[in-house]
Amino acid sequence: MRSSEITKAKVLKEATTLFNTKGYKSTSLSDITDATGLTKGAIYRHFENKETLEIEAFQKIMQSIFIELSKKISLENNTRDKLFCVLNLFQSYITDPFIVGGCPLLNVAVEVDDTNMELKQKAQQALAVFRHSIEKIIINGKTHKQVRNLVNEKLVATVLISTLEGGIMMSKLQNSNADIEIVVNHLKNWIVSDILL
Amino acid sequence: MRSSEITKAKVLKEATTLFNTKGYKSTSLSDITDATGLTKGAIYRHFENKETLEIEAFQKIMQSIFIELSKKISLENNTRDKLFCVLNLFQSYITDPFIVGGCPLLNVAVEVDDTNMELKQKAQQALAVFRHSIEKIIINGKTHKQVRNLVNEKLVATVLISTLEGGIMMSKLQNSNADIEIVVNHLKNWIVSDILL
DNA sequence: TCATTTTGATACCGATTGGTATCTTAAAAG
DNA sequence: CTTTTAAGATACCAATCGGTATCAAAATGA
Numbered sequence: 018m019r020s021s022e023i024t025k026a027k028v029l030k031e032a033t034t035l036f037n038t039k040g041y042k043s044t045s046l047s048d049i050t051d052a053t054g055l056t057k058g059a060i061y062r063h064f065e066n067k068e069t070l071e072i073e074a075f076q077k078i079m080q081s082i083f084i085e086l087s088k089k090i091s092l093e094n095n096t097r098d099k100l101f102c103v104l105n106l107f108q109s110y111i112t113d114p115f116i117v118g119g120c121p122l123l124n125v126a127v128e129v130d131d132t133n134m135e136l137k138q139k140a141q142q143a144l145a146v147f148r149h150s151i152e153k154i155i156i157n158g159k160t161h162k163q164v165r166n167l168v169n170e171k172l173v174a175t176v177l178i179s180t181l182e183g184g185i186m187m188s189k190l191q192n193s194n195a196d197i198e199i200v201v202n203h204l205k206n207w208i209v210s211d212i213l214l
Numbered sequence: 215m216r217s218s219e220i221t222k223a224k225v226l227k228e229a230t231t232l233f234n235t236k237g238y239k240s241t242s243l244s245d246i247t248d249a250t251g252l253t254k255g256a257i258y259r260h261f262e263n264k265e266t267l268e269i270e271a272f273q274k275i276m277q278s279i280f281i282e283l284s285k286k287i288s289l290e291n292n293t294r295d296k297l298f299c300v301l302n303l304f305q306s307y308i309t310d311p312f313i314v315g316g317c318p319l320l321n322v323a324v325e326v327d328d329t330n331m332e333l334k335q336k337a338q339q340a341l342a343v344f345r346h347s348i349e350k351i352i353i354n355g356k357t358h359k360q361v362r363n364l365v366n367e368k369l370v371a372t373v374l375i376s377t378l379e380g381g382i383m384m385s386k387l388q389n390s391n392a393d394i395e396i397v398v399n400h401l402k403n404w405i406v407s408d409i410l411l
Numbered sequence: 412t413c414a415t416t417t418t419g420a421t422a423c424c425g426a427t428t429g430g431t432a433t434c435t436t437a438a439a440a441g
Numbered sequence: 442c443t444t445t446t447a448a449g450a451t452a453c454c455a456a457t458c459g460g461t462a463t464c465a466a467a468a469t470g471a
Contacts, residue, residue, distance in 0.1 A: 045427075056450050057430080059449045127383060128237060140387055175381075180373065183376030189323065203369060256418070258460070418465105422462090426459090428455105439444105
């Protein structure tokens with residue numbers, strides 16, 4: 018790894034944490050220089066402006082989450098355990114957070130408005146990727162006779178994502194994992210009793 | 215209504231919309247002066263600082279939503295229709311929004327961090343009020359033999375709120391009411407088949 | 412109607428914002 | 442080892458931030 022790449026990686030790492038904790042707009046460049054020990058000159062050498070840094074940071078964290086999740090899903094060999102991988106990822110958001118500050122997708126989705134179209138598009142894409150990964154599990158489950166044929170994979174993906182994201186919001190607000198645990202437990206029961214064969 | 219009260223109400227109204235659309239921290243005082251046609255001097259006559267304006271605006275919008283919701287709930291005379299009032303409120307968030315910018319509770323819950331403790335407390339209180347209003351419906355439903363005795367009211371409240379808030383997030387991100395409709399429809403089926411007697 | 416109080420506009424404050432031009436220094440290429 | 446290239450520090454910029462002191466005008470109470 019070249020020294021400039023080390024610097025860029027360090028900026029991205031610290032900026033990602035700050036963006037996810039304080040918010041993207043609310044994180045200033047001086048916040049990032051403080052966290053990295055670098056100067057603005059160094060940061061602007063690697064990023065055209067703050068907006069591209071925001072976008073690169075968001076894309077990188079979402080990509081790494083999806084890669085990690087995909088690995089875990091591929092290690093399981095039945096529909097139930099693959100779906101439970103998704104739930105367990107969210108359950109660990111509070112107790113053993115993958116990244117501090119809650120779910121990056123939720124945070125960006127709530128923060129962006131019509132003045133952040135590029136970042137909003139990236140969040141839309143991330144949501145689509147998340148959806149499809151759940152839908153794929155359901156569709157594969159049908160072909161392997163592990164999922165009821167009447168099950169609508171789009172509905173399952175929408176309900177799972179919305180409930181989990183809402184659960185993260187509630188748990189983060191209450192500084193407690195109680196809500197996300199209730200929600201995950203409820204979804205597990207739903208999957209076992211209504212989705213799986 | 216005294217003229218100063220008119221001014222204060224106008225500031226609160228415009229600020230609430232701005233806060234809920236652009237975010238609290240990201241809304242500047244000049245945004246508010248532009249929207250109201252007033253000056254900073256006028257605004258700071260009625261609000262000690264920006265933070266108290268944020269808190270007053272959040273409390274007022276949440277209070278008005280809860281009042282409106284309570285009215286509709288009290289007009290219904292069975293558990294099913296009372297619960298459906300909550301769902302219908304969220305379903306109309308996209309098509310016929312009570313306030314632009316999504317759910318104020320979700321927005322504040324996601325935006326606040328440990329540097330906004332007062333606003334965070336108000337959001338925690340609002341969530342508690344929302345929870346209790348749902349739990350009350352379930353408990354009353356049990357005494358009127360309309361809800362299964364095994365149903366856990368805390369679980370119902372947590373699942374309903376998390377799923378609805380997540381659905382709002384998804385629909386707002388996609389500029390489409392598809393997700394919130396899927397979610398509301400799913401929750402209605404769940405209530406009818408698993409909660410009610 | 413008149414005196415008093417309150418309200419809101421003006422002009423300002425220091426601090427911070429994102430961003431840039433410049434120059435030294437350090438790393439990479441030969 | 443030397444030359445060339447690129448990286449990062451410094452110092453600056455105009456614009457904007459939240460906030461305030463002051464004063465004229467308008468609303469209020471007697």
